[in-house]
Amino acid sequence: MNEETSVPFPEFWNWIQALPLSEHIGFTWWFPFLESLHVLAVGLVVGSILMVDLRLLGKTALSIPASRMTREMIRWTWGAFVLAAITGLGLFMTRAAAYIENPAFQIKLVLLMLAGCNMAWFQFRTLRHVDQWDTASPPPQAARIAGGASLLLWIGVIFAGRWVGHII
Amino acid sequence: MNESVVAWLAGSAAQEAAVYLLGNVPGLPPIAQSLHILGIVAVMSSTTMIHLRFLGLAAPSQNVSEMISRLMPWTWWALLVNAVTGLIFVVGRPDRYFLNPVFGWKFMCLVPAVAIALVIYQMNKRDLGFWEHTTARLRSARVMAAVSLVLWVGVVLAGRWIAYTDYLYFLYE
Numbered sequence: 042m043n044e045e046t047s048v049p050f051p052e053f054w055n056w057i058q059a060l061p062l063s064e065h066i067g068f069t070w071w072f073p074f075l076e077s078l079h080v081l082a083v084g085l086v087v088g089s090i091l092m093v094d095l096r097l098l099g100k101t102a103l104s105i106p107a108s109r110m111t112r113e114m115i116r117w118t119w120g121a122f123v124l125a126a127i128t129g130l131g132l133f134m135t136r137a138a139a140y141i142e143n144p145a146f147q148i149k150l151v152l153l154m155l156a157g158c159n160m161a162w163f164q165f166r167t168l169r170h171v172d173q174w175d176t177a178s179p180p181p182q183a184a185r186i187a188g189g190a191s192l193l194l195w196i197g198v199i200f201a202g203r204w205v206g207h208i209i
Numbered sequence: 210m211n212e213s214v215v216a217w218l219a220g221s222a223a224q225e226a227a228v229y230l231l232g233n234v235p236g237l238p239p240i241a242q243s244l245h246i247l248g249i250v251a252v253m254s255s256t257t258m259i260h261l262r263f264l265g266l267a268a269p270s271q272n273v274s275e276m277i278s279r280l281m282p283w284t285w286w287a288l289l290v291n292a293v294t295g296l297i298f299v300v301g302r303p304d305r306y307f308l309n310p311v312f313g314w315k316f317m318c319l320v321p322a323v324a325i326a327l328v329i330y331q332m333n334k335r336d337l338g339f340w341e342h343t344t345a346r347l348r349s350a351r352v353m354a355a356v357s358l359v360l361w362v363g364v365v366l367a368g369r370w371i372a373y374t375d376y377l378y379f380l381y382e
């Protein structure tokens with residue numbers, strides 16, 4: 042399928058999957074090992090985000106200021122995200138050319154980028170004025186939209202991510 | 210014993226129904242698996258976060274008793290979702306699970322982990338703040354939290370490895 046690929050830089054993806062490390066991961070117990078760590082990391086990424094999103098939606102934990110909930114969870118989100126990204130990259134390398142063409146994988150990347158944009162917008166716009174709504178019940182519309190969008194996007198990431206393995 | 214479970218399920222109406230659903234409902238396998246992962250997500254943000262709180266590693270400002278009553282109902286719902294989504298596959302292909310040692314390891318981690326979660330939840334429900342009233346209780350809660358964290362990691366890792374066990378045997382042959 043690599044001869045007539047519609048994806049840019051076909052040589053690059055082929056070069057990645059031909060690396061000794063890629064082949065080592067693909068042909069040994071490293072692949073399932075990295076994949077199980079990936080599931081664990083994803084669980085912690087989305088688990089910590091879920092707590093913040095539900096708080097922003099005003100569904101739970103209204104007694105805890107939004108800024109504090111965000112601050113306490115973000116380190117777990119980022120720590121687990123680094124693990125998920127490294128393990129995910131390891132999985133990707135093994136069949137880079139096929140994954141990059143996989144529609145589920147492409148959708149997953151788009152959803153991840155949208156989730157990142159949503160997070161950045163919330164961080165730099167809405168959270169900047171958090172002192173005005175930190176304990177407000179319900180939280181302002183901008184916070185509720187950010188929480189709801191994040192929740193839907195990350196659920197989408199999980200569905201798309203799980204679908205990757207069913208298409209390849 | 211596992212062989213008899215397989216024999217009992219093989220060819221049963223339940224197995225036929227599960228196989229039919231998995232083969233004929235478009236996208237059912239990835240949908241059920243994604244819901245199963247979302248269940249893991251909910252466990253991670255409820256029980257696991259509470260364990261990390263007990264160990265002083267997460268959410269330092271949040272009260273642990275309040276966290277237990279706020280978050281643990283999520284654990285029970287998640288476990289229900291995971292039981293249903295998992296059963297579709299187990300009933301559909303019982304030999305793949307009941308004759309697979311990794312499936313057994315998963316439940317050797319899962320059963321004590323759920324038992325610990327139940328103890329922590331029930332004692333706190335009966336007496337709010339139970340785990341914080343004495344240092345001895347707090348210490349035992351911390352031990353349970355540490356053990357349980359390891360068990361949950363084991364559940365997730367073993368769960369993912371079930372699908373690779375054939376591959377593993379192939380490697381070591």
